[in-house]
């Protein structure tokens with residue numbers, strides 16, 4: 112008999128196909144915000160300064176295919192990376208599944224609508240303060256914000272938004288364009304001490320890597 116259980120509930124991250132892996136990215140864009148690591152504590156702080164390749168409206172990468180070449184500190188996600196990184200947003204599907212949690216109602220795989228991640232206030236749409244090309248690294252500490260590290264109030268309540276149809280999850284072609292979806296094996300940039308208390312731009316960018324996706328498909 113056919114098992115209708117959605118793939119993310121019956122497979123481990125390692126068991127997913129490349130397409131399934133890529134579809135887990137909800138397109139929020141939070142991981143494409145620059146981050147700072149505090150020198151003394153190692154604590155990570157988000158800023159609202161976005162990667163130069165992030166489209167602030169769609170919240171997708173403008174050049175997903177070449178992102179790792181164009182942005183060397185863009186991190187391609189693999190299942191191993193997901194379990195190791197300590198700065199993925201608490202709303203991130205990869206992080207949630209790695210911790211044994213389920214997807215929220217607004218995840219496109221659950222809602223069937225890529226807009227729900229914006230409707231629910233999860234994505235960075237309308238909240239990006241600046242592009243990194245406009246902000247020198249030593250001024251990033253002026254752009255620290257807390258919201259990317261939090262789950263918005265009410266985000267866990269189903270169907271808050273009018274007109275949101277709830278469907279159950281097929282792996283649509285929700286593109287894995289952007290980061291989330293990318294699984295590469297790029298390493299994060301090494302922290303560079305600055306004059307301030309910040310260790311450095313621990314950047315940002317997590318993508319759901321295709322490299323990893325290939326591995327998964329084996």
Ligand code: SF4
Pocket residue numbers: 142143162163164165166171172173174175178179182185186289290291293315316317318
């Ligand atoms: S996927 Fe990588 S390169 Fe593309 S916008 Fe995000 S951080 Fe930048």
Ligand code: SF4
Pocket residue numbers: 135136137138139140141142143199200202203204205290291292317318319
């Ligand atoms: S990989 Fe990035 S864009 Fe995709 S769900 Fe996670 S935080 Fe959001």
